[in-house]
Amino acid sequence: MPRTSRIQRLRDLSVEDRRKSVADAAGLDLEAIAAFDPAHGLTAALADHMIENVTGIFGVPIGVATNFVVNGSEVLVPMATEEASVVAAASNAAKVARVRGGFTTSSTAPIMQAQVQIVGIADPEAGRVRLLEAREELIALANAQDPKLVEFGGGVRDIAVRLVPSRAGTYVVAHLQVDVRDAMGANAVNTMAEAVAARAAEIAGGKSLLRILTNKADLRLSRARAVFDADTLGGPDVVDDIIHAAALAEADPYRAATHNKGIMNGITAVVLATGNDTRAVEAGAHSHAVTSTGRYTSLSRFEKDADGNVAAVLELPMPVGLVGGATKVHPAAQAAIALLGVRTATELAEIITAVGLAQNFAAVRALATEGIQRGHMSLHARNIASTVGATPEEVPAVVARLVADKKVRADHAEKVLAELRAGR
Template sequence: MSHTSRIPGLRDLPVEARRTLVAESAGIDPQRVAAFAPEHGMGIGLADHMIENVVGVLGVPLGVATNFVVNGREVLVPMASEEASVVAAASNAAKVARVHGGFSTSSTEAIMQAQVQVIGVRDPEAGRLRLLEARQELIELANAQDPQLVRLGGGVRDIAVRVVGSRAGTYVVAHLQVDVRDAMGANAVNTMAEAVADRAGQIAGGRTLLRILTNKADLRLSRARAVFDAETLGGAAVVDDIVHAAALAEADPYRAATHNKGIMNGISAVVLATGNDTRAVEAGAHSHAISSGGRYTSLSRFEEDADGNLVGTLEVPMPVGLVGGATKLHPVAQAAIALLGVTTAAELAEIIVAVGLAQNLGAVRALATEGIQRGHMSLHARNVASTAGATAAEVPAVVARLVADRMVRADHAERVLAELRSGSAS
């Protein structure tokens, strides 16, 4: 089988058959994704080594988004999420993007920053300049903490210093700007910050307090762009309405919060599936949504191009890695990386941003046409039917009634199920 992310009918297969077909479509041995089966995933022993006071393991559904083409490469994307419609929406949007070649992406260098806070400096502006004058000394001291990173081409690239006023005083804050290569980088930059803290305090003329990374990773950006075919979307009127819907998210923080949540539905699902830090990525993304004017706004942009098609763009901080942390420990994360076929953190980051853009397009398209509830509730109805006690054989009939009645509620599902069973008994 040729390597492809286009797998029609995948949802109609049994789970084990899906897993095998996904692996074969990605061009890898099905054994590479064996950990996707619950019995081969994270056991209690490994969990007990990862966090404190372990009493169990929480399962999260893991799906695979299809149809993605990123920089000309077919990609099957593992997504971990409890929310119905997320995987389907991403897959459908990626199918629309395929018409014009899929997603194009790019990234900056993998620069993470650590802050060293100096308090009690009598002359903070002069203290800032003293630290900048000692730039080379501080860089060498920091790089000495991680010679392996330096050998790999990473390490401190520069030092920035800010004077920050607060209600409790004025602080001199030094930023170590570190190329962390294929790591998320928190441990590396924190170690460096702690190593230079005392010396930085001496130079600035105060006492150091905090020495830790910032999750506002605005020097580590990834970008995705796609052209969504107007005809496939539903025509010029749909394109126009999507542009208007997106424009409200740009202008209105209330709409922007939900708009960006839709983006993060896709981003966080891939970040989680690959064993990366969802909280760090989410913090960085939402902080990036603060405009230069101090207003919270949408992370993505949608425009109409000269041919009448919809162009979507997304640029966000993406501090993810392939080395260290759960990515190397968790068997499911390892299998997810194998399925993606990525070899660098930048490549992983760019795929994640492409998924975020696809997810966003899927949500805004639904809002601009049929409304979000129709597709979302159709999938949510399966959860409601199961919660009401429907067996696998009964679920399709219960779902069909819930959707037809436009009453996707637990109490209605119980009534429908009782009627179904009563009719079967008679």
């Protein structure tokens, strides 16, 4: 059976049957994603080796977004999130995108940067040039720290040197620009920065201080684009309203913050599911949303193409990896990677970016048409129903009433549940 991201009525199955259907659709043995079952996932003993002072494990739901086609390939996307409607919204947007071929992606090389701060230099301009003259020496010293990375085709590609004025003086800041291959890269670039710091300070004529990567990973970009069919969306008026909604996010930082949060709803869910660093990715994304003028704006751009469809693009830093960190330790992260079927960190980064664009489009479309609350609150109502004690058999009836009454609140849910039980 060929791999597919189209699974009919997945939401109507039990959790166990969904897991089997997803494994079948991905061409995997059920054992490959068994770690999605809490009984076979992360144990307290394993968690104790990951962080300090472990006292237990905090569970997050893992759902699977369907309908994704990325660069012509069918992709099932694991998403770890507590927020209702995220997985459904991404799946629905991907279904619209596949009408016009799905998502097309591309990336720059996986370049991460580490900064070496040098203080107390009498002649900062000359110090900057002295460091650039020593480029080959510093690159060789850095690469000697990780011969395995160099063997796999990575390593330092260049050194840039910046002067950074501050209230405490002018700092000379050297940037090691490192191709980290399939790693996220933090450990590799930090080790290199530590190794070259003393020599760089000696050359520049000052003292080294900070030696650490920057999460402004603007040399490691991933891009995704898709066309959302006008007829499928409901016609030209809907397209125009979507364009207007996106344009506000470009122009207004207050709207842009929420617009970009919608993008990160999708991105963070996949980053978390695959055991990558959600804070690093979010820091890089939001710093990338600040223009050279210092204005915060939307990460995505929506336009109307020549045929009247919505053409959407997203470009942002995506520092994720397949080697090192929790990705290689956490059983559920390994299962997520198997489900995605990716072989390189670049593939993973591009799929994550496509999910971000899908999530973004779904939110903007909802805002420009029915409003965000209709779909969101119907799913939120399930949480409310469970909170007030509805059994799995009672939840559908309680949810239907909450949505119909437009009162998705715990007090109303208690009333509805009491009426339901009294009427039996």
